[in-house]
Amino acid sequence: MDKPLELKTGTIADAIAALKEKYPGAVKDDSRQGYSGIVVDKSKLVEVATAIRDELGFDYLSSATGVDYFGISDHMEVVYHAYRTSGGAALVFKAQTGRENAEIPSLTPVWPGADFQEREIWDLYGIKFPGHPNLKRILMWEGFAGHPMRKDWKEAYYEEEHKPFGSRWPGGWVHRAEELNVYGHNVTYPADLDLSKLNDASEEALYSGMGLGVNVTQLDDETALKVDRLVVNLGPHHPSTHGVFRMVVTLNGETIELLEPVMGYLHRNHEKIGERNTFLHNMPFTDRLDYIASMSNNLGYALAVEQLLARGARWQPPSYRAEVIRVLMVELTRIVNHYWAIGFFLNDLGAFFTPALYAIAEREKILDFFEATAGSRMMCNYMRFGGVFKDIPERIRGVANLLNDQVRDFNTMDYLTELINDRIPRSIDELDRLLTDSEIIRSRCIGVGYLPPEMAVAYSCAGPLLRASGVPYDVRRAEPYSIYPELDFDVAVRYNGDLYDRYLLRLDEMRESVRILKQVLPRLEATKGQNVFGPAQHTPRVPVGESYGRVENPKGELGYYVVSNGIGEEASKGPQNPWRYHVRAPSFINLTALGAMCKGHKVADVVAILGSIDIVLGETDR
């Protein structure tokens, strides 16, 4: 570096100005309507990114994702959102490339957290990242034809570019997907692919990187133990993997030498579905990402689209009561999630189902409230752009009908008050008593799966994983949304970065959530009767532009990168469908650090370390 960048203030504008001054020509403003940030020439990308990290202090790469502007400007770009771990807004920078032979230099040397995200971009967009150590497909399988997120790639059951599909109305006789899409013709393979070899080829590519191939006979007779390394597959079908998740590990004896996560077994191309959908259609789909925490998934998406809608003329922001209810729901969700995470973490340690069922039983009380309010226990679909679906009901009441005769009937506010002031704190204390001092748990957890803070930041870890390593980074405080600025709570943080601290941190966070909820209750009383949702718009037209909405999900930072754009007239009217809908999934990105955390531990610890990250495969695989 010849001359260090000088910053007068910490603002984003100042940072951009400094970059433009240092790299004239290579750094330009993104001047498209509704867009922000800078476009970096790809030949200088690594250099600029290093300056952004080291000199401007944006040490945390939150999200990297591709966008295909096929039909608009016929280029592809990769969008990066970098943050300072001390808080504040994002520095958004982009690198552009042509659609043919697309290439953008890899940023894994700068931010190791870009690893999985760049693999995902390669997989779904076909952008190559020279400099990436392990550029393989991650969600699709090796040998899949094409890159499915490209705009000109059509799925086997393709009907139309956008929903709503014309065949539904006014002359919409029913047809099944499989009538259009006959079995045996629903997948296309590359022309040169030998189907009979499919498994071998993709597995070979995987195993070749696993450090096998020690010739036992050549080992020194005197000193070396005559064992080869052993490759073991943990999963995809295994109770400890929290779903269909697979870890390929190289063992030396019982010690992990290398671990490679293999995922995508639950992949459904959520993002492609999201681009076919209208903006509103995506709301119930977000429930299915992290299905333990659907309420906060809803909120993140609502925030992203609201940022876009707010640029339009007819926008009404959510009322105060709507915001209060949102926070109520989201914090209850956090408690639900941590009950679940702690319960199943103990399962992974071998305390089979006793703690898990105690935790789930408590969770059920919160889900009863969700069901009465949103209509569903887990697939809540509760937030809307500009509010929430409906106000909380006066009574939590079952209705007798043909199926059921026993009814429950509680006053909602009484129920909530008792839940928050009494039941939840009591059960958290009980979990604490049950687990925290247990010698077995302490000896299994303390010092295992250590993740140093600088590594946690570099790997873009988020949520409890990051905070248990001593980085007090919480989106609710770093870039506050909703009514969090007026609420009094602390960012829970622990400093040892091992399994035990991650467990303790989740307990701390639940207590902080209870503290928030206690402040929410009087606000709920005070705002009774206020409207929670403006005039319902079923297919809103959304102003052109990009937005990144992020929330502190129980599992970490959940971000939605939404681009509203279209071809020709569609863009000028305001599109009804997102051009790009990307989910920055905390479960997915937190796994980047799994390999590093497991190295040197035993097989049984791998299961516990995975449990301590707390992943949900609905979100990991999308």
Next chain:
Amino acid sequence: MSGMGILKGLSVTFKHFINSYVADLRFAGKKYLGQQQFEKRQGLQAEGIFTVEYPDEKLAVPERFRFVPFLVVEDADHPERPNHDWCTSCGICAKVCPPQCIWIVRGQDPNTGRPVPEPEAFFIDIDICMNCGFCAEFCPFDAIKMDHDYEMASYDRTAVHIHDKARLSKPLTYWRSIAPTTALEEATARGGWEHPDIIKAMKKAGQTPAAPTVENARAFMEKTKPAAPPPPAPKPAPAANAPVVQGEAPAAKPAPKAEAPAAEAPKGKFDKQAMLAKIRERKANKQ
């Protein structure tokens, strides 16, 4: 002292263990009999085991509970338009449906060919439906509602999992009985218990529709209470779905299109085979 932590934890487990018996004894013989006991067991005071032993016992679902949608029709004893659809086939539900599982055929006057505010056919593929509730939320006529009947498993998805209009239609009384509060809210917003179109017509004619009140909602509930809640519209035999799905068991017959009975599609309105062919052609062209 080493071991104390485990003992502390075991005391919690032991408390749970004892409580499960204490609670059972306390509610011995009247586990689900009295309302008060039931609420205690299912409420926040619950201790011990509060599992409900489905399917022998079932929990009542809350009003807003949403499962596969149904169509509201007038009651059979409605004075002016018995069994008439509330749906006007405006198509908003089909547009707002995220997985696009709703198909509507708009009704036409056979003489003039003009559209009439009534669906000619209405299908919901319940295998595709994701129970999000948007159709009910955005329907401007309160004509499609989310049902509480969640026991829909069947042995043959190709035969009974596409609900047609006959299967979907349920009387307004049914909706008022499963969701009394919501129905009252909606009626208040409409300005009467009747269909919005009727209310509009009445107002035009200078009449005032009977205002919905908590009292008449309660009276309704009392009226319907003693007997079992009104049964949903009789389920048609699976054969009722035949015109739509017959011959469409694709796993067995991958290319059955030629022999599919084209004659059963309504003549002159819509040719399903032609549409399928068109979509397939489009699919072929895209590659």
